[in-house]
Amino acid sequence: MKILRTIYAEDLEDIAIGGAILGTGGGGDPYVGKLMAQEAIRKHGPVKLVDMADLPDDALIVPVCMMGAPTVMTEKLPQGDELIIAFRKLEQLLGRKIDAVLCGEAGGVNSTTPFVVAAATGLPLVDGDGMGRAYPELQMVTFTMHGVSATPMVLCDDKGNSLVLETVDNAWTERLARAATVEMGGSALLAFYPMSGDVAKKCVVRGTLTLCANLGRTLRESRAANGNPVDAISDMLGATLLFHGRLTDIDRRTIGGFARGTARFDGVEEWKGQTFKLDFQNEFLMAERDGAIVCTTPDPITLLEAESGNPVTADSLRYGLRLVALAFPCNPQWQTPAGIALVGPRYFGYDADYIPYQVLGHAGGRDQASPA
């Protein structure tokens, strides 16, 4: 099989930073996953990144990820081998050797967790994922839209408990896995959505791990060159600036296994006198400026520190931070009726239709006024 790129332990630094940017505020702090992945690569050797197109149609491909509230995941570290256990248990259950590892979610901690499994098993890792960003629920992957069942799925905790789920649909997988994860203490490790190469070719969001690496490298190099890291990231993502302001209020609670809340900002510089509000359920879902919606899910919203360009997750938001909010284009699969049904604003309880942020009239960026 043609290898796109070989990933060494030090490459995980950039990938984790890029994963935090695509994490859109959630997906868990990639720091934890980075440490796990680096340890696995140092122990077992580097990871072979491959392009989806180079995998045989009959290859068996299995995504892995960590599930739970990000606030818990960063405090309750996995033992390290739960992901391998989940992966091997699923392989045994399927009665067939798995040919490649896939990333379920390129944003947040799960941009790095698949490297743990790829390193430990020596299997190639597909350069892509099922979201192109992060989302809070298991069924929120492009795989669901293509009729791939999330089950059989194996879920393991850090204590040695494991569950095999077989459900009637992917929404039930989410419900039952979420209940188990909450009971397991708030986080769990899983292998799920087993699929063949031909199916994966239709639904995988391609190139997202390379995008993570490039975002991390760009940020690092821009800082080293005393450049403008926010602009550099924004250019690479084709993003639009939604706001630049200082955090004035943060309301955050862990409910039903999710970190939910709202952050409020007062504008600085050219945004002075304006306000900005950001809702999240693990991930940022809805942005309002002066009371008008300027961006909603599925369009990704990410927060960067204004000076350093460092991505900021919802669980590390705190009073006084000076931040820049960017919106960037989502994978087009999310804009289909099936995509909107899975992750549109109405699914998350908002009485609003999805309108792309570019259509909302903000494509012009920071010079544009907000709508009435």
Place this chain on the structure above:
Amino acid sequence: MKILRTIYAEDLEDIAIGGAILGTGGGGDPYVGKLMAQEAIRKHGPVKLVDMADLPDDALIVPVCMMGAPTVMTEKLPQGDELIIAFRKLEQLLGRKIDAVLCGEAGGVNSTTPFVVAAATGLPLVDGDGMGRAYPELQMVTFTMHGVSATPMVLCDDKGNSLVLETVDNAWTERLARAATVEMGGSALLAFYPMSGDVAKKCVVRGTLTLCANLGRTLRESRAANGNPVDAISDMLGATLLFHGRLTDIDRRTIGGFARGTARFDGVEEWKGQTFKLDFQNEFLMAERDGAIVCTTPDPITLLEAESGNPVTADSLRYGLRLVALAFPCNPQWQTPAGIALVGPRYFGYDADYIPYQVLGHAGGRDQASPA
């Protein structure tokens, strides 16, 4: 194999009544299980009841049961084949033919559910169970005391979802299965505690299904003969009368997948002027008379209608009912330190040690005064 007795559909009437008596207020209304079992027997043929002693030491024996809040179980009927699906899935997982079905809990709905599986599979049903009564949690079986793991366990719901659990101990099985059951809508069907014949011989509470049948028959015959059904049941159980009164207050809520609450009674006849209080978590756990404890778990407490002798479950308690409360001896395994740790009053949050109800000074029955 020597067959103790053949059970036909009409025999389930008595067994269900006896199961409600051993249900000690919980275990679910046996009416639902009775209908399921009768339908299965009419369709597949009668059930062969066997004694534990007649099974080979290397036989593979699997208990089945229904799990959930009794209040839900009676309203949300299973489709009928979930128990068979759970049983067959576990058999497949174990990679070996199961030789006999076992009753997990002889009290309540689970006195009859094993007949569904025995009828459908043609396998013998062991005359015994893991409690000799009903208890609210999965680990509360004599099997746990003998080191039998509850897992691998298969749990199915009425929608077609299934779970395979493998846990580090039986308390974790309870936690994870309970969370899944709540998410599944409050009830689920399961096959668990796979064990060999030699182990089963050490821990099974023997003869409990025959006891159920005899209790039901005694009640029916006593009524037909215009006898005293309460006395007839009391004699058969070797029971002690704890109270005779009218229900004045019932507090009941479904919390964490359990039906919890307290019932209060005012005495009638020779108990006039005295009060009685009964706490339950699915099952009756603690009885107080005039503020003094007169019986606690693991000693079984059951309520019968004073006139008819019909058993009354906690979820059918209502204002004005005239009831008799009986205590009867528990299986001696529950009185060991391991038994008390599993189901003693302290496990259920009471600041009280277990003292057998006979020792509490009430062996004399209704003539005895309550302690100060």
